[in-house]
Amino acid sequence: xxxxxxxxxxxxxxxxxxxxxxxxxxxxxxxxxxxxxxxxxxxxxxxxxxxxxxxxxxxxxxxxxxxxxxxxxxxxxxxxxxxxxxxxxxxxxxxxxxxxxxxxxxxxxx
Amino acid sequence: xxxxxxxxxxxxxxxxxxxxxxxxxxxxxxxxxxxxxxxxxxxxxxxxxxxxxxxxxxxxxxxxxxxxxxxxxxxxxxxxxxxxxxxxxxxxxxxxxxxxxxxxxxxxxxxxxxx
Numbered sequence: 081x082x083x084x085x086x087x088x089x090x091x092x093x094x095x096x097x098x099x100x101x102x103x104x105x106x107x108x109x110x111x112x113x114x115x116x117x118x119x120x121x122x123x124x125x126x127x128x129x130x131x132x133x134x135x136x137x138x139x140x141x142x143x144x145x146x147x148x149x150x151x152x153x154x155x156x157x158x159x160x161x162x163x164x165x166x167x168x169x170x171x172x173x174x175x176x177x178x179x180x181x182x183x184x185x186x187x188x189x190x
Numbered sequence: 191x192x193x194x195x196x197x198x199x200x201x202x203x204x205x206x207x208x209x210x211x212x213x214x215x216x217x218x219x220x221x222x223x224x225x226x227x228x229x230x231x232x233x234x235x236x237x238x239x240x241x242x243x244x245x246x247x248x249x250x251x252x253x254x255x256x257x258x259x260x261x262x263x264x265x266x267x268x269x270x271x272x273x274x275x276x277x278x279x280x281x282x283x284x285x286x287x288x289x290x291x292x293x294x295x296x297x298x299x300x301x302x303x304x305x
């Protein structure tokens with residue numbers, strides 16, 4: 081069965097410091113991975129997907145199939161990055177369905 | 191355009207009562223999802239509707255939970271004989287098809303409190 085693990089429930093950094101939110105997955109097929117974000121008092125929304133290989137709001141994430149990881153990184157964290165971040169995996173028998181991790185609350189201190 | 195809407199935004203109910211939560215997806219989106227969000231459990235998948243296919247109910251935690259989607263649009267999540275552990279935020283999301291199917295648009299959620 082597919083599974084997504086985000087080992088850190090809480091992560092705190094200071095403004096300007098690098099940040100890495102960890103995500104590991106287990107899936108026997110070819111994975112598609114995503115990061116979703118929920119800012120305070122806003123809706124959960126898609127941040128980025130690995131197939132796009134894009135940088136959104138300074139965040140990047142690289143799929144590492146050898147380590148089955150999809151960590152989210154930003155070299156210089158900003159206070160406005162404080163939010164709940166979910167890693168998600170697509171695949172399995174149900175087309176369109178995502179499996180989410182348990183989420184990491186990122187707090188960026190001034 | 192209008193996003194996903196959910197009602198009510200907050201619901202307080204007594205243990206043992208039934209509740210209905212409503213979701214209006216984005217017009218034209220064929221896929222509709224229900225999730226439960228709680229501090230201890232993260233984002234938990236409940237049920238997924240895709241077009242006219244049979245729904246994926248694999249995430250429903252018990253037979254007290256059910257959902258329907260009428261006319262391929264509005265969906266209602268029903269929880270019968272509510273228990274205190276049902277207290278959570280219930281999120282609805284919708285998406286279109288093709289390469290965009292995994293870009294899910296979420297509603298604001300319904301916060302359910304069972305007393």
